[in-house]
Amino acid sequence: MSDSSETVSAKDTREVIMEATFRALSKHGYKDLRMRDIGEEMDLTRQVIHYHFDGKYDLLSSFLEHVIDQYEGSVEVEADADPRTELDARIDQCLFGPEFEEFGHWDRMKVYHELYTYAQNDEAHREIFDEHYDRIRGSIVEVVEEGIESGEFRDVDATLMGQLVTDVIHAARGRRISLGHEDAPEQARRAIDEFVLDSLYEA
Known part of the structure; x- marks a missing residue:
């Protein structure tokens, strides 16, 4: 796989995670949000989230940006x-x-x-x-x-x-x-x- 393909793939995956985070936050709110809730809002495995982000706080900081x-x-x-x-x-x-x-x-x-x-x-x-x-x-x-x-x-x-x-x-x-x-x-x-x-x- 080329470097450009890997970059596009990573970008698309992060976009999927961000949109899943929108949906999960809308349903559960910030206080009660779990990484599992975000995983349930997308077709990708929850392990993909942990690959891209170092926990819930890192994910929410990236989500905010x-x-x-x-x-x-x-x-x-x-x-x-x-x-x-x-x-x-x-x-x-x-x-x-x-x-x-x-x-x-x-x-x-x-x-x-x-x-x-x-x-x-x-x-x-x-x-x-x-x-x-x-x-x-x-x-x-x-x-x-x-x-x-x-x-x-x-x-x-x-x-x-x-x-x-x-x-x-x-x-x-x-x-x-x-x-x-x-x-x-x-x-x-x-x-x-x-x-x-x-x-x-x-x-």
């Missing part, structure tokens, strides 16, 4: 898109997510937020979430700064605006997941448009 990569790597904006279009795309991605063939956006966010809750007692996972938060905020700040430099937006505190938008996104997702307020993302989107993004333009 996998979830984040799925979202960060799937924002699609045309190269010549104006700053407002790019802001809209990034905010919509965070609030409504990309399309998935199986296990939809809110199923994935439910798992994400459960891990987020437990991160308060886990320094390594907290660091992963913190870096993710910084990247979301940073991407918004960067687009706002580009809009200011190009003259499309008025001069504002881009860092503070990025902070506000990111916090609204997190609060809306948490309200939908924890309190069952299904209209929270749409309400947050309208509020961001009316009270935040529209303020980028001169009156």
Whole structure:
């Protein structure tokens, strides 16, 4: 077997394990999750999991990074898109997510937020979430700064605006997941448009 074939095979196997972890976490929750539960969610033998990961904690750390990569790597904006279009795309991605063939956006966010809750007692996972938060905020700040430099937006505190938008996104997702307020993302989107993004333009 060639090296390239081995690489593709390993990548595909890890993808299968990650998706099985999604399903297992959705059914059993973080606290009660066992490696056996993940093994039962895939056709491969449980030994394959132990070959790729050094136990449950290593697997969940990789899983967390996998979830984040799925979202960060799937924002699609045309190269010549104006700053407002790019802001809209990034905010919509965070609030409504990309399309998935199986296990939809809110199923994935439910798992994400459960891990987020437990991160308060886990320094390594907290660091992963913190870096993710910084990247979301940073991407918004960067687009706002580009809009200011190009003259499309008025001069504002881009860092503070990025902070506000990111916090609204997190609060809306948490309200939908924890309190069952299904209209929270749409309400947050309208509020961001009316009270935040529209303020980028001169009156």
